[in-house]
Each structure stands twice: as C-alpha cells, then as structure tokens.
Amino acid sequence: MFRAFFVLIWAIDSFTMLELKKVTFAYQKEPVLRNISFKIDKGQNVSVIGESGCGKSTLLKLIYGLLHTEGKITWNGEEMLGPNFNLVPGEPFIKYLAQDFDLMLPLSAADNVGKHLSNFYPIKKKRRIKELLEVVEMEDLADKKAKLLSGGQQQRIALARALAKEPELILLDEPFSHIDHFRKNNLRRKLFAYLREKNITCIVATHDSTDALSFADRTFVLKNGNIYADGTPQELYQNPPNKYIASLFGDVNHIMLKNLKENETSRKRIVLYPHDINVVNSSFLKAEVKNSYFKGENFLIQAKLNGEDILVENKSDVTAGEIINLSVSEELIQERLS
Numbered sequence: 536m537f538r539a540f541f542v543l544i545w546a547i548d549s550f551t552m553l554e555l556k557k558v559t560f561a562y563q564k565e566p567v568l569r570n571i572s573f574k575i576d577k578g579q580n581v582s583v584i585g586e587s588g589c590g591k592s593t594l595l596k597l598i599y600g601l602l603h604t605e606g607k608i609t610w611n612g613e614e615m616l617g618p619n620f621n622l623v624p625g626e627p628f629i630k631y632l633a634q635d636f637d638l639m640l641p642l643s644a645a646d647n648v649g650k651h652l653s654n655f656y657p658i659k660k661k662r663r664i665k666e667l668l669e670v671v672e673m674e675d676l677a678d679k680k681a682k683l684l685s686g687g688q689q690q691r692i693a694l695a696r697a698l699a700k701e702p703e704l705i706l707l708d709e710p711f712s713h714i715d716h717f718r719k720n721n722l723r724r725k726l727f728a729y730l731r732e733k734n735i736t737c738i739v740a741t742h743d744s745t746d747a748l749s750f751a752d753r754t755f756v757l758k759n760g761n762i763y764a765d766g767t768p769q770e771l772y773q774n775p776p777n778k779y780i781a782s783l784f785g786d787v788n789h790i791m792l793k794n795l796k797e798n799e800t801s802r803k804r805i806v807l808y809p810h811d812i813n814v815v816n817s818s819f820l821k822a823e824v825k826n827s828y829f830k831g832e833n834f835l836i837q838a839k840l841n842g843e844d845i846l847v848e849n850k851s852d853v854t855a856g857e858i859i860n861l862s863v864s865e866e867l868i869q870e871r872l873s
C-alpha cells in the first residue's frame with residue numbers, strides 16, 4: 536500500500552512538466568512566434584538561443600503569463616491562462632528574471648533578496664537571504680543600497696531574489712549579460728548546480744553559447760518564429776545541421792567541397808569550425824595568410840583558400856603573406872556531409 540503510494544508520488548513528480556501547444560504571438564501584424572510546441576521535463580535546464588530579435592524574450596514572457604496567446608500553455612497538465620484571465624500577471628510558482636532587474640533601489644541588497652519572503656519567521660528569513668547571497672557571491676555587499684550597486688551586482692541581486700521563494704520553474708532572460716567574464720564562469724557553475732540540486736526547471740534565453748554548451752540539457756534554436764532546432768548542445772555543436780546553427784556557437788567556415796578536396800568538383804558547402812582545419816607541414820591545400828588574431832590559447836588565422844576567405848586556429852602566430860598548408864580529416868568531412 537505504502538509502496539504504491541510512493542510510486543504514485545514519484546510518477547507524478549517525474550512527469551511534471553511544461554507544455555506549449557501551437558503557441559503563436561504577434562505584437563503587431565506579423566507573428567514573432569508561430570505554432571511553437573514543445574514539452575519540458577521537470578528539472579531540465581533548457582537554453583534558448585538565436586539571433587537578436589528572434590523572439591527569445593517574447594517566448595519567456597508568454598510562458599510567465601505576461602503576454603496572451605491563442606495557443607495553450609500547461610504546467611503539470613493544468614492550463615495557464617495568461618494576462619487576459621489573471622488580474623496580476625505571472626504565475627506564482629514561476630519566477631521570471633527580465634533584462635531590466637526591477638529592484639527596489641532605495642533598499643539594501645539583502646532587503647531586495649528577501650522582498651518576497653515572509654516576515655513571520657525572521658531567523659529563517661535571515662538564513663535564507665544569507666544562503667542566496669552566497670549563491671550569487673554578494674555576501675560582502677548585503678547592506679549596500681541597490682542604487683549604489685553596479686549593473687552586474689544588481690543583476691546578481693535580482694537573480695537571488697528570483698530564487699528566494701524557490702520556484703518550480705525559473706525563466707532567465709540573459710541572466711549574466713552585465714556580469715564580467717571573470718565572475719560569470721564561477722557564478723554560472725554555482726547557479727546551475729543550485730538549480731539542479733533543487734530540481735528547479737530552468738529556461739535560459741541567451742546570446743552566450745557557453746550558457747548552452749556547458750550547462751543546458753537541451754537547446755532550442757529559434758529562427759523565423761519557429762523552433763528551428765531542438766537537441767542537446769553536444770549534438771547541435773558537434774554536428775551542426777547548417778551554418779546558422781554553427782555560427783551561434785562562434786566563428787564558422789562554410790567551404791565549397793571543391794576547395795577542400797583533391798579532384799573534387801562539387802560546389803556543395805560544408806560547415807567547419809576554425810579548429811576543424813589543421814595547419815600541417817605539407818599538403819595540397821594551401822592558403823595565403825591575411826591576418827592573425829591573438830586569442831589567448833591560440834591564434835585565429837584569417838586566410839585565403841582557393842579564393843575563399845577562411846578562419847583557422849593555430850598554436851603559433853603566422854605573418855600576413857605567408858603560405859600555410861592545411862588539412863581536414865576525411866572522416867569529419869563525411870560526418871558534416873551526412
């Protein structure tokens with residue numbers, strides 16, 4: 536009897552999820568999103584990527600309930616009715632971190648984090664605020680007024696506030712856009728580990744492919760109002776179906792086969808990242824160096840290969856005008872062609 540009860544609880548828990556069915560939305564005449572449908576499992580970390588203006592923020596606003604759609608959005612099978620039905624927009628079990636942080640500027644960092652927490656248990660509240668300030672590495676600035684914090688510090692406080700009441704689903708719109716590179720990596724690791732530990736479902740709209748590559752279980756690529764691709768970040772990165780998807784992860788080449796292979800006449804193009812092309816001692820593939828850019832661990836070489844501009848990674852610097860020998864693995868070419 537007890538066992539059956541626990542199995543039932545487990546089953547309900549593991550199947551809880553967000554579902555969108557035929558969600559379409561237009562601010563004006565032309566829809567920004569058309570017929571979007573997907574399901575997200577509980578605890579999943581989903582990143583939404585795509586070029587600026589493709590509708591990432593709009594998608595998050597629709598899910599949170601700030602915009603109305605004719606389509607259907609359900610959580611655990613229950614329809615969320617949106618702003619035409621709810622007096623106060625936004626669902627209570629969802630937290631949404633918008634691009635503007637909406638902090639109470641005269642209040643301290645700690646008071647902002649605790650804004651939605653009950654005053655009924657002050658010690659518990661204090662402990663919770665401390666825990667959240669630690670997640671976003673802001674313990675030292677707890678008493679500083681929000682208006683005196685930098686953009687990045689305000690963003691970290693807004694993140695902590697979004698987590699305060701432990702939502703079931705958190706929607707993050709460019710959550711690290713104001714945070715410096717040095718702090719961002721550590722913060723990202725901490726935040727996503729925290730969300731995973733608490734089994735909080737998370738959707739991140741992001742320009743930064745690292746958010747997708749290192750942390751997401753699943754990535755949606757938005758383009759022309761549709762979900763253009765849906766896969767694990769590894770799948771999308773390692774075998775990008777086209778140039779658009781590959782270019783969301785960084786620099787990319789789109790090279791004609793005839794310029795890559797001996798005795799080849801095909802004008803078909805394949806996608807290659809700069810690190811897919813190796814600089815070797817000798818080869819029939821020769822390119823003239825145009826520019827070289829220091830990238831820290833290596834150099835990004837801009838070169839001309841049979842009339843095409845290409846980008847190649849190399850461990851050492853190469854001077855403009857030099858001829859370099861290149862090679863690309865045949866196995867990789869076949870993989871990218873399939």
Ligand SMILES: Nc1ncnc2c1ncn2[C@@H]1O[C@H](COP(=O)(O)OP(=O)(O)OP(=O)(O)O)[C@@H](O)[C@H]1O
Pocket residue numbers: 562563567585586587588589590591592593594740742
């Ligand atoms: N309030 C609005 N009224 C009219 N059009 C809008 C409004 N908000 C956004 N748009 C338009 O809708 C489209 C999608 O905008 P959205 O902000 O969702 O894109 P995004 O992918 O999040 O962009 P970014 O990466 O630059 O933040 C854009 O063309 C934008 O100009």
